[in-house]
Amino acid sequence: MIEKDVIIVGGGAAGFFAAINIAEQNPHLKVVILERGKEGLQKVKVSGGGRCNVTHAEFIPQELIKNYPRGKKELLGPFHQFMTGDTIEWFEKRGVALKIEEDGRMFPVSNTSQTIIDCFLNEAKKHKVEVLYNHSVKTIEKEGDLWKLDTSLGDFSTKKLLIATGSNTKIWNLLEGLGHRISQPVPSLFTFDIKDERIKDIPGVVAQHVEVKVLGTDLWSDGPLLVTHVGMSAPAILKLSAFGAIELAKRDYKFQIEVNFIKQSFEDCLDVLKTLKHDLAKKTVIKSTQFDLAKRLWQKLVLASNMNQETRWADLNKSQLENLASQLTQAIFQVDGKSTFKEEFVTAGGVELKEINFKTYESKLHKNLYFAGEVINVDAITGGFNFQNAWTGAYIAARSISE
Structure with a gap:
């Protein structure tokens, strides 16, 4: 002894x-x-x-x-x-x-x-x-x-x-x-696994000022968001994983999140888009990146709003404007699992x-x-x-x- x-x-x-x-x-x-x-x-x-x-x-x-x-x-x-x-x-x-x-x-x-x-x-x-x-x-x-x-x-x-x-x-x-x-x-610290066309093929893209909510809970966070090969990471997601650790475990890491990519209300965003429809009338929407978003993310959200590569601002109808405002401020993503954040378990x-x-x-x-x-x-x-x-x-x- x-x-x-x-x-x-x-x-x-x-x-x-x-x-x-x-x-x-x-x-x-x-x-x-x-x-x-x-x-x-x-x-x-x-x-x-x-x-x-x-x-x-x-x-x-x-x-x-x-x-x-x-x-x-x-x-x-x-x-x-x-x-x-x-x-x-x-x-x-x-x-x-x-x-x-x-x-x-x-x-x-x-x-x-x-x-x-x-x-x-x-x-x-x-x-x-x-x-x-x-x-x-x-x-x-x-x-x-x-x-x-x-x-x-x-x-x-x-x-x-x-x-x-x-x-x-x-x-x-x-x-x-x-x-x-x-x-x-x-x-406690983990990234979200998400399979979704809107973030497919754009790993490395960062949205700097994002708000994320877990639907059906009071959980939310904000900060930068990073698109990864398997889903989403960076502080906005990691904070959510930490504060929601117990709740998300109960859900077996299967839940929906709502992402506001520009931290504006749907109504304010729609007003901006209506102005752009007038100011950028002859330009194609997909090539007119707005709200300081990364170009590749903007393009994905535009295509998800029922538009194509040729759609011009002047041709946007009410439904398409609302779709785009929705994608920018209240995009819903299905989370189907988690991944450890680097080696910092x-x-x-x-x-x-x-x-x-x-x-x-x-x-x-x-x-x-x-x-x-x-x-x-x-x-x-x-x-x-x-x-x-x-x-x-x-x-x-x-x-x-x-x-």
């Missing part, structure tokens, strides 16, 4: 961040990370297309929490203790400068996730954090004041235990065995939030059992928000553990 002062299960972002902070704040503690894989930080590696989307340039806690479909209310207090500005300072103190992109996402200036990985590995080594790979945890038991863990490569005991395993079903099952309730995990679900003390990230059921990251029922939209949740929870848990 190997004895340690602090054991952290999970060698991902939250695990390393917590371990480094514990060892830094209390150098007398023997801290070990148990990672089930042969290497850790794999999610950090693939985040942001290999650049690592560290956080998001939102510096007001009340605004930041709006990006969390689950955990919004609970994160307000923690974000007042450690949030974006603290994250930036933490990394800069360790030689990692971050930059802000136009959409608010923040990346290392180096543009590679390896910078973040190297920072964590170097800091862990510097503060004598032991990292044990290929240690898959099989059992977690409480014996008196000690936690006993049986792993694939040996047994451990510790006074303080932090679980930072992300969306790991096996660990959730072990926590259920300790009496914790687990919210049923469902995918995020899951809604985890340890019930009511069972965690968010001042310390300690279990309300068991003393000296802590959580950080996606192992709890918190998730966010894309853009660095999931990492910020990990940094915040890991930091607060670390501070409590090291006292």
Whole structure:
């Protein structure tokens, strides 16, 4: 039986961040990370297309929490203790400068996730954090004041235990065995699978200012929309997938969406089209792209409005004008499935939030059992928000553990 002062299960972002902070704040503690894989930080590696989307340039806690479909209310207090500005300072103190992109996402200036990985590995080594790979945890038991863990490569005991395993079903099952309730995990960030002539053969086309609604629900979002080989993606869709994770899972990912490609009302759009009918009378509709839409998307929507390649503006009848206005502002698409968003899998679900003390990230059921990251029922939209949740929870848990 190997004895340690602090054991952290999970060698991902939250695990390393917590371990480094514990060892830094209390150098007398023997801290070990148990990672089930042969290497850790794999999610950090693939985040942001290999650049690592560290956080998001939102510096007001009340605004930041709006990006969390689950955990919004609970994160307000923690974000007042450690949030974006603290994250930036933490990394800069360790030689990692971050930059802000136009959409608010923040990346290392180096543009590679390896910078973040190297920072964590170097800091862990510097503060004598032991990292044990290929240690898959099989059992977690409480014996008196000690936690006993049986792993694939040996047994451990510790006074303080932090679980930072992300969306790991096996660990959730072990926590259920300790009496914790687990919210049923469902995918949170995903793209929509859509087969439709209007978006066929135009992958890569982006509509910048779109509003999307899920019919039969109150779910809606806005932002850029990207046409892909299998359907639709980009922030407008990903936000919808995050906020609608549970509802869309209930529908087995089969539902209809209404897309407003120009964020105008049907009536306003129709008025513009009537004016264009007069102003562009002799021109063909298909070659007269409007509303700042991509040319290929405009052409697809025109053809879907009961027109052909030769139809001129002057020849449009009332029905065709209304059809085009409808395609632009209330186009209905059938969604028939989902696809994982790149490799940035995020899951809604985890340890019930009511069972965690968010001042310390300690279990309300068991003393000296802590959580950080996606192992709890918190998730966010894309853009660095999931990492910020990990940094915040890991930091607060670390501070409590090291006292």
